[in-house]
Amino acid sequence: MPIDLYFFPPSAPCRAVSLAAKLIGVELNIKNTNLNTKDHLTPEFLKMNPQHTVPTINDNGFFLFESRAIIMYLFNKYGKDDSLYPKDAQKRAIVDQMLCFDMGTLFQRFTAYYRPVIYEGVPFDPEKLKKVEEAIEFFEKMLEARGGPFAAGSTITLADAALIASISSIDAIGAVDLSKYQHVNNWFSRCKLAIPDYEGVNGGGIAAFKQRVRRGASK
Ligand SMILES: N[C@@H](CCC(=O)N[C@@H](CS)C(=O)NCC(=O)O)C(=O)O
Numbered sequence: 001m002p003i004d005l006y007f008f009p010p011s012a013p014c015r016a017v018s019l020a021a022k023l024i025g026v027e028l029n030i031k032n033t034n035l036n037t038k039d040h041l042t043p044e045f046l047k048m049n050p051q052h053t054v055p056t057i058n059d060n061g062f063f064l065f066e067s068r069a070i071i072m073y074l075f076n077k078y079g080k081d082d083s084l085y086p087k088d089a090q091k092r093a094i095v096d097q098m099l100c101f102d103m104g105t106l107f108q109r110f111t112a113y114y115r116p117v118i119y120e121g122v123p124f125d126p127e128k129l130k131k132v133e134e135a136i137e138f139f140e141k142m143l144e145a146r147g148g149p150f151a152a153g154s155t156i157t158l159a160d161a162a163l164i165a166s167i168s169s170i171d172a173i174g175a176v177d178l179s180k181y182q183h184v185n186n187w188f189s190r191c192k193l194a195i196p197d198y199e200g201v202n203g204g205g206i207a208a209f210k211q212r213v214r215r216g217a218s219k
Pocket residue numbers: 010011012013035040051052053054055065066067068
């Protein structure tokens with residue numbers, strides 16, 4: 001039986017899961033879940049996820065939400081290539097660190113920047129943008145210190161899939177000029193080539209995200 005992924009294309013956490021699934025090589029059955037028509041607030045959805053967020057998966061009756069937990073679960077259950085999430089405690093800790101940095105700092109600061117524009121129709125706040133830029137600067141320094149070529153070191157890992165979902169969203173709305181950050185910029189180009197079917201998996205969602213933000217900004 002297929003694994004259902006409840007998915008809203010503009011959502012970066014949803015795209016993080018589908019990009020990671022491509023790396024892992026696990027097939028997901030996309031269940032389009034439109035937040036605009038409140039598909040995530042139905043009693044059926046709330047039974048799976050009381051927090052009513054996408055992404056959510058249903059793996060034959062096993063329900064899981066929180067994108068990074070889903071990514072780790074998919075690897076732990078279906079992954080074959082250990083380099084994506086190494087068994088060595090310290091190597092794995094660096095992947096975890098980058099997944100946490102993405103969720104708790106980079107993506108968190110970016111959502112604080114764009115969400116009020118979408119949901120409240122208020123203008124972009126330049127102070128919040130500064131916090132996003134600072135997070136990208138942190139990422140730049142991490143990549144430089146690690147010597148790359150990927151976020152956790154020499155091979156692509158689950159962290160790259162999550163980080164590229166955030167960075168590509170930041171790039172899509174032109175929030176930050178990534179060309180100012182040499183290491184981030186090179187990492188971004190490298191990951192686009194390394195993730196199977198990157199454009200097919202991320203491209204449509206990025207376009208939808210851009211449109212959603214543009215609509216909010218023109219209110
Ligand atoms: N920390 C969660 C965040 C998920 C999240 O905020 N998803 C948004 C879309 S990007 C959502 O489902 N919003 C609808 C809601 O909260 O009701 C994750 O990484 O999965």
